Amino acid sequence: MCDEQSNDIGDLVPDDTIVFRGCSKRNFLTQSKDGVQAEAFQKDGRNHRDGLSLASEIIESVRYFKKNYGAIHIRVGDIHALGRGLEVRYDATDPRHILIRNMPCIDRSPEERLQAESIASELAYIAQIASPIPIPVPPIINPE
Amino acid sequence: MSLAATMERSLERELKHTSTATYRADTIFNLGILNALIDASSDMDLYESDEELHPSAKLLKIAANTLSGTPIEHAEIAPYLGEINVTWKKYGRRVKAIFGPSPNTFMIYREEMEEGKVIDKKLEANADPGKLHKSIEWLYGPAKHVR
Numbered sequence: 338m339c340d341e342q343s344n345d346i347g348d349l350v351p352d353d354t355i356v357f358r359g360c361s362k363r364n365f366l367t368q369s370k371d372g373v374q375a376e377a378f379q380k381d382g383r384n385h386r387d388g389l390s391l392a393s394e395i396i397e398s399v400r401y402f403k404k405n406y407g408a409i410h411i412r413v414g415d416i417h418a419l420g421r422g423l424e425v426r427y428d429a430t431d432p433r434h435i436l437i438r439n440m441p442c443i444d445r446s447p448e449e450r451l452q453a454e455s456i457a458s459e460l461a462y463i464a465q466i467a468s469p470i471p472i473p474v475p476p477i478i479n480p481e
Numbered sequence: 482m483s484l485a486a487t488m489e490r491s492l493e494r495e496l497k498h499t500s501t502a503t504y505r506a507d508t509i510f511n512l513g514i515l516n517a518l519i520d521a522s523s524d525m526d527l528y529e530s531d532e533e534l535h536p537s538a539k540l541l542k543i544a545a546n547t548l549s550g551t552p553i554e555h556a557e558i559a560p561y562l563g564e565i566n567v568t569w570k571k572y573g574r575r576v577k578a579i580f581g582p583s584p585n586t587f588m589i590y591r592e593e594m595e596e597g598k599v600i601d602k603k604l605e606a607n608a609d610p611g612k613l614h615k616s617i618e619w620l621y622g623p624a625k626h627v628r
Contacts, residue, residue, distance in 0.1 A: 363526040364559050375575070381562055384529075403530060444562060447588065447606040454590050455599040458575065462597040 346387065346438065347427035352414030356391040356425065356435050357467055359399035360406040370469035373409050375457035377464065380437075381444045388436030391425070397433045399472050410467040411460070419463070421456050514553055515545035518565055521558035534563035536581050541565060544580040547587060547610050551617060569620050576616045578608070591616050 350356065358377060360366060365377035380389045391411075392398035399405035413425045416437065428434035441452040518541045521527060528535075536544075544565050557568045563582030568575060573595060579588040589612055592602040605612055 361529045362559075363524075364557065368557075376559065376561075379561070383562070404526075406526070447604050450588075451590070451602060451604040454577070454604070455592055455602045458592060458594060458599055459597060462594065 343387070345429040346436065347429035347432075350413045350425045350427060350435055352412070352417060354393070354413045354425075355410050356393060356413055357395045357398035357408050357410050358389075358391050358464070359395075359402055359408045359472075361399075361402050361404075363406045365409065366407060366466060366469060370407075370466070373461045373464040373466060375454065375461045377409060378440075378457040378460040379443045380440045380453060380457075382442040383444065387428075388426070388438045389440050391435040391437065393433045393435060395467055395472060396474060400474050405471050405474075407466065407468040407470055408472060409464045411464040415463040416460065419456070419459055421459070423456070511545055511549040514548045514551075515541065517553060517558055518545055522560050522565060524560075527559050533560075534582065536560050536563055536565040537584065539584045540581045543584050544578075544587075547580070547613070548578070550610070551613060569617060571620050574620050576613075576620045578613055589613055589616050591619065 358365075360377065362376065364374055366372065367374055378389065392400075395408050395410070398408050416423050416425050422439050424438040426436050426438055428436060440456060441449045443450050443453040443457075518536075522536050522541060525531075540563075544567075548567065553567060555569065557570075559566050559568070565580045567578040567580075569577075574593050575591065577590040579590060580586065587608045589605040589608040590603070591605075592599050594600065605616075
C-alpha cells in the first residue's frame with residue numbers, strides 16, 4: 338500500500354470514535370446530496386503520502402480547504418470492521434488530524450487501483466452525511 | 482482563457498478544416514458527449530485546488546470518440562488528477578470508464594456490491610469501446626457476479 342511517510346503516526350483511534358472527512362469536491366456527495374460517493378475516499382499517492390486525512394471535529398475537517406461542500410462522518414469501528422487491513426490512527430503532532438492508514442492508492446498500478454476503487458465504495462457505504470451544505474469556518478484566534 | 486473556451490476554439494478550427502467527406506483519426510463523432518466532458522472538466526467544484534491537473538484537450542477528444550454510441554444521460558462525469566472518469570450506477574453495480582491521464586490510457590472498473598461489501602470486481606486495463614458496451618449491458622442486466 339502506498340503510505341510513503343510513516344513519521345509522526347500515533348496511536349490507533351478507539352473504535353467508538355466518530356471521525357469527519359471534509360468534502361473538498363462537490364462529487365463527494367451524490368447530486369441529490371442524500372448519499373456519500375466513492376469519490377470521497379479516493380486516495381492518491383501524490384497528495385496523501387501518509388494516509389487519507391480525517392479529522393476529530395467537523396470544522397477541522399474543512400478548515401484548510403479553499404472551498405468546502407459539506408462533510409461526512411464515519412465510525413472508526415466500522416472502518417476497522419471492513420476487514421481490509423485499514424488502520425485509523427492519530428497524527429502524533431496534531432490530535433485533531435486523523436489518518437486512515439494502509440489504503441491502496443488510485444494512481445499507481447491497475448492492481449492497486451482495483452483494490453482502491455472497491456475500498457472507496459465500501460467506505461462510502463458506511464459513511465454518513467454530517468453536513469450536505471458548505472460549513473462556515475471561523476478564523477483561528479490567537480490568544481494574545 | 483478557460484479550458485472550455487480553448488476547447489471550443491480548437492473544435493471550431495477543426496470543423497472549419499474538415500470537409501464532410503473526410504474522416505481523420507481525431508474527427509469528433511459526438512459533439513454532445515464532448516461538450517459534456519468539457520463541461521465537467523471546466524467545473525472547478527470538481528477540483529480540490531486550482532493546481533490540480535486538468536485532463537488534456539486531446540484526452541477529452543479521444544474519450545468523446547470512445548464514448549460515441551454509449552448512453553451518458555445518467556452517467557456522472559468528473560475529472561480526477563488529469564483523468565476524465567465517467568461512472569454509471571445501477572442496483573448496487575458501478576461501471577467506471579477511466580480515461581487518462583495519458584491519452585492512450587483507457588480502463589474500465591466494474592463492481593457489484595451487496596449489503597455494503599464489494600462481492601465482485603474487475604479492472605480492465607486495456608479497455609476498448611466493445612468492452613465498455615459489454616460492461617454497460619452487464620450494469621443493466623440480471624443480477625450475477627462480474628465475469
